Amino acid sequence: MKTLEMQKKFEKVMEIIEKNGANPARLIPILQEIQDEYRYLPEEIMDFTATCLKIPPARVYGVATFYSHFALAPKGKYIIKVCDGTACHVKRSEALIDAIRKKLKLTQAKNTTDDMLFTLETVSCLGACGLAPVVVINEDIYGQMTADKITEVLGNIIKKEGENNADN
């Protein structure tokens, strides 16, 4: 991370804590906002948050590990959520997971790509069963996916990112 970015992020953390009145009852929203900044919850930031909120760090760690939404390791720029709820499962969501893993060279143990571009997650239900099987990438929803279609979507993102980097 670049210096300026580190400094800015840290200032943002201070701002988030201040905005929430350093209120321990607002621990979850504070952690959510911090995760939006860092894309995960760095240990030293959680430690810092605990001190600001005057609660034990073990409590913050407990909350951060309880909810699957919180990540303790850095996540990719694009978070791919494959729905594996009942409807999507019977519509072969597993095939989508296999296809994504194949395309991005991921495994069950390794769910973030080395270039930190993608993280693959499964969720129990997105509440969009009518579109099954569903994949959500960051804020975008892709319904009635097939292995080929999702591979194409990923290909487009990779291409776009490559162009962006070339432009810079």
Add this chain to the structure above:
Amino acid sequence: MDNTNVLIDGRDVRCEGEKNLLEIIRKSGIELPTFCYHSELSVYGACRLCMVEVEGRGLQPACSTIPEPGMKIKTNTEEIRNMRKIIVELLLANGNHDCVTCRKSEHCQLQTLSRRLGIKEVRFKKKAAEKPVDDSAYSIVRDPSKCVLCGDCVRMCAEVQGIGAIDFAFRGSKCEVVPSFGKDLNKVECVNCGQCARVCPTGALVIKSEVESVWKDIHNPEKTVIAQIAPAVRVALGEEFGLKSGEAVTGRIVAALKMMGFDKVYDTSFTADLTVIEEGNEFIERAGKGEKLPQFTSCCPGWVKFAEQYYPEYLPNLSSCKSPQQMFGSVARDTLPKMLNIRQQDLSVVSIMPCTAKKFEAKRPEFIKGNIPDVDHVLTTRELARMIGECGIDFKNLTPESFDMPLGYKTGAGVIFGNSGGVTEAVLRYVAEKATGTALEGYEFKTARGEDGIRELSVELNGRTYNLAIVHGLMNARKMLENVKKGGKKYDLVEVMACPGGCIGGAGQPCYKESDIRKDRTKGIYENDKMQQLHKSQENPYIKELYENHGFNDHKKAHELLHTAYKNRKRTDSEGILVCGGKTPDALKIEVCFGTGCFIRGSQDMMKKIVAHLEANGLKDKTEVRATFCFERCDRGPVVRVGKKVIEKGDLEAVIKEIESKLKAAV
């Protein structure tokens, strides 16, 4: 049926304001099984072992059901019996419960329950992976494979001690009780009080044993092994051998230790007498000058670490006196080699303590000179019981023997140190005479005695009123300190003990669940005081001799041997947050404190200015800037540390000057 009664298994039982069904059922003489219920802690309702059938409501957890008159309760139906068995079987399958090699064997509630319920086999497949044991700390060993997730330790640490060093993490089948971020116990804010291990129903949290290293010294012919016994041990050890709680077994302990091979057996109460004199003089001096008040006691190592971590601004208020254990160590090292005609390195000092934090205290670097620690080994009451058991000594029927002199002679004042309020009373017995110059009538200060977690008393001496407080349990210490901080309370002397009840309730003592046992021990200590010939530390002839004939009248020597200093202590070993630079390992470290105090005083602005300066002068690659907390100099913030130098009060110029001189020196 009377309308204030409930019906338990067909028998009428009167409701007498019990908080829950469990208490009323236990009162009626039925010992319902539980893991997660502790009368000292909040109700958790997780283990489901106390389920009972309430007519019209079905199965209910007794611990979290409020009694209502007319309730019809069954505690022993086929359904309940089967359910209990399944719960215990599932717990047995989920972890490593190898009783024969477990330290908690015989005191384990899981073991007791499976025996009580007649479990002959575990029908479930064992969960395979064992989790690593954490033996990083000096006082406590954590074995997560034996944990049943009852949460007693978590609630003890947070609710009674106000710390929260361990907590639940992860969820479902991955749920665990761990220190923050899964760190080792010695890397977090644990104060080693061991109360978690006292309430742990299984062997997941146990006291670290030093039994083997003590045997090694005993078996070494070169070594002269001496013991010191803390006051609280004598009224509790008997419990391990079927004697009544509170019964003093002092003479039998001496006899047992001699049989085991200890060369000399002395009494920590002797140095407790010495502590009274030193701490009393310190108090008289401070009260006279009106400075560093309130004076806080410093005998309890759990409390000392707590203060170092959370209330560094009050460290100057802590009595500089070492604890009786450490005073004994330094007095023994100073006088015994000459007296017994042995070499310093051949003297092995073993303390027998009711306390697990004493193990940590003995290892503090300020109590180790050269390579020789003042106290070599610390055994808890329970470890001593195990050693006695290992030797096969029939403890109950031993003929009592007496302590060795001179370090075995004490007054009653040295004995009552074991109770909450004891240190205060002992100091009062001295200070009252010293201040007024006249002998006291009687010796007891009954107002210092009691059960409450925070007690206040006033004493009038020479026309001046002194306000005192006595606190036990660190959560109460926190409450008291916050009150003092806000200026709401003005005390002159405050006694703090980390464990409920004081040392007699220490985690090294035989495990107890009912507070009655604690009361028996407290009573036992006061009875023991009455049995002594003398009751005031200043009357102890050997203490007088120590001052007059062993050079302790010399202020410098006394200060060196009997006093100590405290230091700010970080709660965790976190390195802080990297904000800028840090590209090379030898970069100059600049740390800006972002603790609450510094933050209010503008550490954010300070950080910006420092980074701007480094950027403008192209120094970013040679430095590493971190946001950290807390240097615990909160009253002088914002605090910046450049290399090893601490700069207070947000002095930006001084910071820049220091950075430049350090970088110049590096070139």
